[in-house]
Amino acid sequence: xxxxxxxxxQGASAxxxxxxxxVSEHHQANAPKCPEMLVTILIVGLAFLLRVYHLNGQSLxxxxxxxxxxxxxxxxxxTARTAADxxxxxxxxxxxxxxxxxxxxxxxxxxxxxxxxxxxxPLFYQVGRRLFGNQIGLLSALMATLSPFYVWYSQEARMYTxxxxxxxxxxxxxxxxxxxxxxxGREPLSGLSGRTLxxxxxxxxxxxxxxxxxxxxxxxxxxxxxYLLIYGVSRARxxxxxxxxxxxxxxxxxxxxxxxxxxxxxYGADTSYWEGSLALGAIxxxxxxxxxxGHTVYEPxxxxxxLVYLLVFILGVGGSVALxxxxxxxxxxxxxxxxxxxxxxxxxxxxxVLLVYAISFNRPKFHSRYLMLASPAFxxxxxxxxxxxxxxxxPLLVKKTWTRLALxxxxxxxxxxxxxMALAANYSNRVYVRDDFRSVARYIQAHQGPGxxxxxxxxxxxxxxxxxxxxxxxxxxxxxxxxxxxAIVNYHVAEALNQVAQGHxxxxxxxxxxxxxxxxxxxxxxxDERAKRxxxxxxxxxxxxxxxxxxxxxxxxxxxxxxxPQAVDFEDKIEFRGFSLRASDSPADQDLGLxxxxxxxxxxxxxxxxxxxxxxxxxxxxxxxxxxxxxxxYPTTRWQPGEIIPGQVKLRLEPGTPPGEYRLELGLxxxxxxxxxxxxxxxxxxxxxxxxxxxVQIDRVWGKATLGDLxxxxxxxxxxxxxxxxxxxxxxxxxxxxxxxxxxxxLWGASRRLDQEYVMGLEFKxxxxxxxxxxxxxxxxPSYPTTAWRPETVVRGKHYFHLPADLEPDEWxxxxxxxxxGSGVPLEEVVxxxxxxxxxxxxxxxxxxxxxLRADFEHGISLLGFDVSPxxxxxxxxxxxxxxxxxxxxxxxxxxxxxxxLDAQDVIKGQHDGVPAGGDRPTTTWRKDEVITDRHLLPVxxxxxxxxxxxxxGLxxxxxxxxxxxxxxxxxxxxDRVVLRxxxxxx
Numbered sequence: 001x002x003x004x005x006x007x008x009x010q011g012a013s014a015x016x017x018x019x020x021x022x023v024s025e026h027h028q029a030n031a032p033k034c035p036e037m038l039v040t041i042l043i044v045g046l047a048f049l050l051r052v053y054h055l056n057g058q059s060l061x062x063x064x065x066x067x068x069x070x071x072x073x074x075x076x077x078x079t080a081r082t083a084a085d086x087x088x089x090x091x092x093x094x095x096x097x098x099x100x101x102x103x104x105x106x107x108x109x110x111x112x113x114x115x116x117x118x119x120x121x122p123l124f125y126q127v128g129r130r131l132f133g134n135q136i137g138l139l140s141a142l143m144a145t146l147s148p149f150y151v152w153y154s155q156e157a158r159m160y161t162x163x164x165x166x167x168x169x170x171x172x173x174x175x176x177x178x179x180x181x182x183x184x185g186r187e188p189l190s191g192l193s194g195r196t197l198x199x200x201x202x203x204x205x206x207x208x209x210x211x212x213x214x215x216x217x218x219x220x221x222x223x224x225x226x227y228l229l230i231y232g233v234s235r236a237r238x239x240x241x242x243x244x245x246x247x248x249x250x251x252x253x254x255x256x257x258x259x260x261x262x263x264x265x266x267y268g269a270d271t272s273y274w275e276g277s278l279a280l281g282a283i284x285x286x287x288x289x290x291x292x293x294g295h296t297v298y299e300p301x302x303x304x305x306x307l308v309y310l311l312v313f314i315l316g317v318g319g320s321v322a323l324x325x326x327x328x329x330x331x332x333x334x335x336x337x338x339x340x341x342x343x344x345x346x347x348x349x350x351x352x353v354l355l356v357y358a359i360s361f362n363r364p365k366f367h368s369r370y371l372m373l374a375s376p377a378f379x380x381x382x383x384x385x386x387x388x389x390x391x392x393x394x395p396l397l398v399k400k401t402w403t404r405l406a407l408x409x410x411x412x413x414x415x416x417x418x419x420x421m422a423l424a425a426n427y428s429n430r431v432y433v434r435d436d437f438r439s440v441a442r443y444i445q446a447h448q449g450p451g452x453x454x455x456x457x458x459x460x461x462x463x464x465x466x467x468x469x470x471x472x473x474x475x476x477x478x479x480x481x482x483x484x485x486x487a488i489v490n491y492h493v494a495e496a497l498n499q500v501a502q503g504h505x506x507x508x509x510x511x512x513x514x515x516x517x518x519x520x521x522x523x524x525x526x527x528d529e530r531a532k533r534x535x536x537x538x539x540x541x542x543x544x545x546x547x548x549x550x551x552x553x554x555x556x557x558x559x560x561x562x563x564x565p566q567a568v569d570f571e572d573k574i575e576f577r578g579f580s581l582r583a584s585d586s587p588a589d590q591d592l593g594l595x596x597x598x599x600x601x602x603x604x605x606x607x608x609x610x611x612x613x614x615x616x617x618x619x620x621x622x623x624x625x626x627x628x629x630x631x632x633x634y635p636t637t638r639w640q641p642g643e644i645i646p647g648q649v650k651l652r653l654e655p656g657t658p659p660g661e662y663r664l665e666l667g668l669x670x671x672x673x674x675x676x677x678x679x680x681x682x683x684x685x686x687x688x689x690x691x692x693x694x695x696v697q698i699d700r701v702w703g704k705a706t707l708g709d710l711x712x713x714x715x716x717x718x719x720x721x722x723x724x725x726x727x728x729x730x731x732x733x734x735x736x737x738x739x740x741x742x743x744x745x746x747l748w749g750a751s752r753r754l755d756q757e758y759v760m761g762l763e764f765k766x767x768x769x770x771x772x773x774x775x776x777x778x779x780x781x782p783s784y785p786t787t788a789w790r791p792e793t794v795v796r797g798k799h800y801f802h803l804p805a806d807l808e809p810d811e812w813x814x815x816x817x818x819x820x821x822g823s824g825v826p827l828e829e830v831v832x833x834x835x836x837x838x839x840x841x842x843x844x845x846x847x848x849x850x851x852x853l854r855a856d857f858e859h860g861i862s863l864l865g866f867d868v869s870p871x872x873x874x875x876x877x878x879x880x881x882x883x884x885x886x887x888x889x890x891x892x893x894x895x896x897x898x899x900x901x902l903d904a905q906d907v908i909k910g911q912h913d914g915v916p917a918g919g920d921r922p923t924t925t926w927r928k929d930e931v932i933t934d935r936h937l938l939p940v941x942x943x944x945x946x947x948x949x950x951x952x953x954g955l956x957x958x959x960x961x962x963x964x965x966x967x968x969x970x971x972x973x974x975x976d977r978v979v980l981r982x983x984x985x986x987x
Contacts, residue, residue: 036134040125040141047121047145051114051154054427056106059438061542062512064157065464068109071095083262085482090212091159109157116161117154120376121145123168128380130175131344132323132387139383140376143415147379148294148422153369156434159213160372166210167220167373171348173203174224178231178341181241200248208255215263216370218256219352225249227347231340278364280357287353290368291378293418296425296432305418309382312411316385320346328388345384349377386412435512435542437461441468443538443545444508448472451505452547458483458517465510475500475507478517488634489518490643494556497526501556506534506549512542519634520646525595526556560644562597564694570668570677571908572684574608574629574636575599577644579664581696591650592696596666598629598647600639606670608636608677612651613665614696616781619959620743620798622662623653629668655711656747656796658780659698665959666693675939678908679961685906686898688961689913701784701793712747720818720828723751724758724786727794731814731833737840739805739925744832746816748779748795750786757785757821762801764812764835771812773801776819785821805890805927809839844929849884855978857955857964860888861895861923863978864931868951872984876942879910879983883934883953887926894922895955895964899936901983902950909949909985910940923955946987951980 060068070081071092078096082089094112102108124144129137144150153160177199207224210217225245232242292309293302322328323342352374360366390408425432444454452472456462459476460483466474477496478487500507509527518524524546527533531548538545561580568576575598582593596610607628614623628635630647639645667690669676676689712728719725727747736742744762762773779786780797789795814832819825852865867882881899894915901910915922916934926932938951954977955964963976 036138039138040122043125043138043141043145044118044121048114048118050145050151050423051117052111055110055114055155057427058155058434059436060106060109060157060464060467061434061437062461062464064109064434065437065461065467067092067095067157068104068467069463071099072104081481083259086215086263087159088212088215088259088263090209091162091214094162095157110155113156113158113161114154116165117150120150120161120165120168123165123172124376124379127168127172127175127376128383130172130179131341131380132384136380136383136387139386139412140379143379143382143419144376146416146419146423147291148296148419148426149291149368149372149375151423151426152294152296153372158369160369163210163214163217163373164375166206166213167217168376170203170206170210170220170224171344171376173199173206174228175341175344177203200244204248204251204255207252210373211252211256212259214373216352216356217373219355220348220373221249221252222355223347223351226351227344230343276364277362278357278360278366283353283357283360283366286366286368287371291375294422294426296422296429297418308411308414312382312385312389312415313378314385315388316381316383317346319384319388320381322388345377345380349374349381382415386415430541433541436540437464437512437543438468439538440510440540440543440545441465443536443540444469444510445471448508449505451503453500453504453507455500455507455509455523457489457509457511457514457523461510461512473504477523483513483516485516485638487517488638488640489520489522490640490645491522491526491558491560493518493523494526494558497523497556501550501554504550506531506547509546509548511544511546514544515631515633519631521631521648522646525646529561530554530556560597560646566693568666568691568693569680569684571680572601573604573677574668575601576666576691576693579693591652592623594649594651594664596629596647596649598639598645599643600636600641600645602641604636604639606636607672608668609671610647610649611667611669611690612649613690614651614653614662615665615959616660616662616798618798618800620800622657622798623651625649625651653698654796656701656794657698658784658795658797659700660781660783661695661697664693664696665690667691675911676913678911686900686908686911687963688896688956688958690958691961692959701790701795714833716830718830720830721758722754722756724754724818725749725751726816726830729816729832731835734833735836735838736803737838737925738803738807739840739927740803740922741924742801742803742835744799744801744814744816746779746797746799748789748797749793750789750791750795752791754786754789757787758827759819759821760797760799761817761819761826762799763815763817764801765815766808766810766812768808771804771807773799802924803837805925807837809837811836840925842927842930844931846886846931847884847933849882851981853978853980856967858967859891859893859895859964861891861926861955861964862886862888863953866953866980868981868983871981872986873940874986875940875944877940879938879940879951881912881936881938881951881953881980883916883936885916885926885932885934887923887928887930887932889928891923891926893957894924896958897934897936898954898956899938900952901938901940902952903947909944910938912936912938940985944985946985948982948984951983952977953980954978 070078073081073096075093075096078089078092082092095109098112099108102111121141121144125137125141127137128140150161177196180196180199207217207221211221228242228245228249232245288306288310289299289302292306297305319328320342324340352371356366356371386408389411390405448471454465454469454472454474456465456474456476459479460481462474462476475496477493478484478489480487507527509524511524514523527546527548531550531554534547534549536545536547562578563580565578566576570576577597577599579597580595592614594612609626610629611626612624613621615621627649628647630636630639630645634645667676667679669689678686679688679691681687713730715728716726717728725748727749729747730743730745732743733740746760758779759776760779761776764771777799778784778797780789780795784795812835814835816830816832817826818828818830820827846864849865850867853863855863857863862885864884864886866884869880870877873879879901883897883899896913897916898913899911900908903909914936916932918935921932921934954966956962957964965973966975966978968974
């Protein structure tokens with residue numbers, strides 16, 4: 001028995017000795033040689049020089065100013081403040097201890113980040129060497145040294161280089177541990193060696209430091225747990241490793257419990273970004289661009305550079321997979337787990353990226369710096385891709401050694417060269433500097449007059465501004481410690497402005513991220529109205545500075561002063577309160593400066609657009625714009641009910657618009673569905689989807705313009721009588737049908753003052769007859785006769801020509817006839833393009849219909865009946881309604897059909913308005929006794945409750961919103977709608 005026991009003891013001893021021998025051989029074979037150590041030292045020295053050079057060359061920006069501010073508070077204040085922020089306190093603790101030793105200058109504040117960045121470089125080498133050998137270690141360390149992304153954040157007083165360093169360090173310890181478990185014999189759980197215990201303790205301590213440095217460091221811990229599980233499950237003797245790992249990572253989790261509640265609370269309450277969703281593709285694209293080129297390359301160029309990185313990265317991932325599958329063998333001392341270790345960098349990068357995407361999906365707060373902690377894997381895989389290109393990876397199509405070597409060297413040279421280019425821009429190009437708070441503060445201090453205050457918009461910039469500025473009174477608007485998309489400036493800001501105006505002769509306004517807190521420009525609008533703006537003769541990168549002086553006793557109003565007040569109700573959701581027009585001369589070659597005023601009556605979940613049209617008396621459109629009613633960054637989904645919201649509109653009229661009075665028309669529609677909101681009359685009934693809100697006066701025409709400005713299809717330059725010139729024209733459409741309108745746009749010029757008034761007519765010649773327009777038109781407009789034209793100006797005229805509804809199909813030649821006012825004899829005849837008139841089907845036969853009726857409208861229009869299906873439906877479904885119309889004669893105007901589904905209170909629950917027959921048969925095309933089949937699809941609102949609803953139809957003039965009356969047998973009006981039947985909405 002003693003001999004057997006002795007044999008077992010010797011065997012165990014031999015096993016331990018063998019394990020120690022394998023470990024020793026592994027480290028000796030893979031240990032860095034002296035030349036490699038020297039190269040590593042040189043690379044680290046270069047990293048230090050690149051990171052400290054120009055370290056204080058740029059201003060601190062907002063985040064750095066917050067670091068400086070918070071780090072100079074007490075430890076308790078740091079803890080409390082970071083508990084309300086997304087970042088834990090460890091970095092601020094370190095900076096708090098550093099500042100008394102080194103000072104709080106820009107160089108001193110940034111120096112720890114530079115040191116952390118430098119210390120990361122040898123860890124790049126060590127981890128890369130353990131994964132893929134010395135070559136990959138050196139190559140990745142060099143790329144990290146030259147990375148413009150790393151240099152940028154090594155020169156920023158923030159925690160990103162620290163958390164990256166800690167992640168590298170813990171990953172290095174993890175690899176050291178796994179190498180030990182791969183060669184150690186089976187020992188009891190209590191038999192951990194001092195070295196292994198020390199490595200586990202270091203792993204725990206460093207990971208705890210990382211997760212108390214940056215919230216996303218938890219994702220690196222998650223990667224390590226996933227990798228350990230995969231690694232442990234793949235081993236025959238996995239229990240011992242997984243048990244030790246469970247204890248270690250359990251300790252890490254337990255250490256974070258005191259802080260976890262703050263993280264969850266802050267994430268749920270974070271309002272510094274708008275609500276929305278974030279696409280994975282957007283994250284991957286941004287990460288690729290910034291990891292490859294940093295922040296100092298123009299994006300179109302960065303995209304081209306990043307494409308090369310992407311190709312090499314894909315090759316590196318392929319090489320890693322090939323290593324894991326045993327399809328590629330590098331010259332490495334192979335342990336029994338080496339193929340699995342090849343997947344280490346893939347998981348190192350993929351797990352944090354996917355987890356960041358998961359938590360950012362419904363709250364799109366993302367920046368590539370948040371994933372800097374996962375970026376080391378990017379450079380290991382890039383290095384492996386270059387190694388695979390010049391090595392013997394079998395899947396590659398390129399077989400020739402010299403060709404592959406040349407490609408590998410070209411890829412390496414490209415990466416090094418573009419990194420150098422980006423670094424040069426980082427140090428010297430003003431386009432890529434941080435927001436320049438330093439210069440703004442210095443400028444104010446150098447030019448500030450007695451009694452001038454400073455207004456910060458947005459007020460959360462105060463920490464960084466106060467770092468540079470310590471003179472005078474500073475007012476933060478809004479006065480909040482962090483940016484919030486919910487704290488929007490409204491007209492109550494007048495109270496704060498009145499406070500500033502008391503005791504101050506003026507104010508400097510510093511604008512930074514003001515588009516978030518004051519997207520509608522209310523504060524600047526009040527200052528521009530009631531204060532005098534003074535010049536600021538310098539620009540500042542990333543920041544706007546304005547200066548105002550106050551008149552004695554100035555008072556800022558808490559409600560807007562609307563020049564043209566009115567109340568237009570859009571379906572009891574949005575109310576239009578009126579508009580103001582910039583008080584200045586209004587030529588057609590300048591934007592009309594409109595300010596629209598809105599009020600949301602209820603919370604809105606739809607992003608609405610406003611449509612504004614400028615039209616003349618004949619209905620010709622001279623300018624139009626479609627945009628969000630207020631600013632682009634303040635969609636209707638963010639509006640607060642009950643608040644008046646201004647919206648600035650820049651509306652450009654067409655070149656050559658003649659002077660005169662024009663009508664402004666306004667409508668609102670759903671940006672996603674293009675369905676318009678109804679304008680409700682005083683009784684709450686729909687009155688069309690367009691509202692004329694007022695008139696605008698155009699005082700003068702364009703000056704001399706080039707033909708390129710005019711947008712002509714047909715350029716003539718034809719000189720006519722008395723110095724008049726027809727520059728060109730458009731005649732649309734090219735193909736028309738009887739009853740439709742042709743629109744002629746003519747562009748005129750005059751070489752001198754014209755002595756008489758000219759007018760024009762239109763004539764169309766067919767094979768058998770000619771058709772002349774019923775009217776004689778002014779060349780531009782009746783209010784701007786040719787005798788008022790200035791020489792060398794361009795004037796545009798627009799005219800409709802109605803094709804008779806019974807016009808026979810043919811190719812008709814258009815002629816413009818020029819007359820002197822009062823003369824019936826043409827002075828000139830100008831040949832225009834031909835217009836093809838196509839045949840239109842014509843039928844007087846009444847088709848079979850399910851529901852016959854007779855409703856006679858004004859202007860000889862009759863509704864003969866309808867078909868409808870289904871008669872019972874669910875919310876969100878569509879009603880198919882077919883109407884049958886007939887006209888007793890010519891209809892002079894294009895009327896719109898409305899179809900509504902109404903509840904008991906006449907509130908619309910489903911609707912479709914449109915020109916008959918889907919736009920193909922406007923009422924002006926109807927012929928005597930012709931029967932028109934008119935199909936409509938009414939979408940029923942999803943929120944409609946079950947019950948019975950009424951289906952109504954009618955006609956209205958889209959220009960005025962006026963409905964056509966229904967007449968009885970005596971020609972008297974009996975209403976303006978036809979109730980067709982009841983429709984049941986089922987649950």
